Amino acid sequence: NAGVTQTPKFRILKIGQSMTLQCTQDMNHNYMYWYRQDPGMGLKLIYYSVGAGITDKGEVPNGYNVSRSTTEDFPLRLELAAPSQTSVYFCASSYSDPRNTEAFFGQGTRLTVV
Amino acid sequence: QKEVEQDPGPLSVPEGAIVSLNCTYSNSAFQYFMWYRQYSRKGPELLMYTYSSGNKEDGRFTAQVDKSSKYISLFIRDSQPSDSATYLCAMINYGGATNKLIFGTGTLLAVQP
Numbered sequence: 644n645a646g647v648t649q650t651p652k653f654r655i656l657k658i659g660q661s662m663t664l665q666c667t668q669d670m671n672h673n674y675m676y677w678y679r680q681d682p683g684m685g686l687k688l689i690y691y692s693v694g695a696g697i698t699d700k701g702e703v704p705n706g707y708n709v710s711r712s713t714t715e716d717f718p719l720r721l722e723l724a725a726p727s728q729t730s731v732y733f734c735a736s737s738y739s740d741p742r743n744t745e746a747f748f749g750q751g752t753r754l755t756v757v
Numbered sequence: 758q759k760e761v762e763q764d765p766g767p768l769s770v771p772e773g774a775i776v777s778l779n780c781t782y783s784n785s786a787f788q789y790f791m792w793y794r795q796y797s798r799k800g801p802e803l804l805m806y807t808y809s810s811g812n813k814e815d816g817r818f819t820a821q822v823d824k825s826s827k828y829i830s831l832f833i834r835d836s837q838p839s840d841s842a843t844y845l846c847a848m849i850n851y852g853g854a855t856n857k858l859i860f861g862t863g864t865l866l867a868v869q870p
Contacts, residue, residue: 745806
């Protein structure tokens with residue numbers, strides 16, 4: 644059981660470049676999330692999805708886009724990378740069942756924009 | 758006002774101390790409350806989950822919820838160096854505008870041997 648898998652683990656981007664952070668889960672979770680975590684800070688919600696075909700903005704969506712065409716995959720797209728997007732990005736997934744709210748996290752993608 | 762507020766610390770305690778970690782929240786629609794533990798350079802992992810007001814114990818850990826005050830706490834008894842990590846509170850409600858998992862900023866805890 645792989646859980647939540649994020650790729651790549653590390654990436655250096657130049658200002659203005661674009662990239663897609665991949666996230667896939669094999670637990671059949673309907674909720675999926677993207678967070679960013681700046682050094683010494685907590686998790687800020689970028690986008691989330693409550694099911695395939697449904698996405699919504701979190702606290703800090705500017706400069707990012709997402710799609711959810713399948714239950715398993717929730718890619719995060721960065722367009723025109725900026726130094727302010729240097730961060731660690733975490734993908735997470737969970738059931739929508741209140742009796743089982745545990746969110747499972749990937750190992751993170753460390754992104755540096757120079 | 759942030760939906761969830763948490764004292765970022767850092768908090769440094771000697772081994773064996775009792776640790777108290779706290780969060781406040783502004784939206785009374787939140788109904789499910791969690792504490793996650795995050796070790797350095799790792800993703801967060803669920804430590805405890807509570808729903809109703811009151812206390813829930815799991816070994817050395819006690820989670821406390823006071824919905825009337827919009828205040829949650831995590832107590833760690835007999836703290837160990839292996840408890841050194843960042844502790845994040847999180848909350849969610851299913852339905853409406855709060856059906857997303859919101860985290861506090863995290864408290865960095867160091868337990869000194």
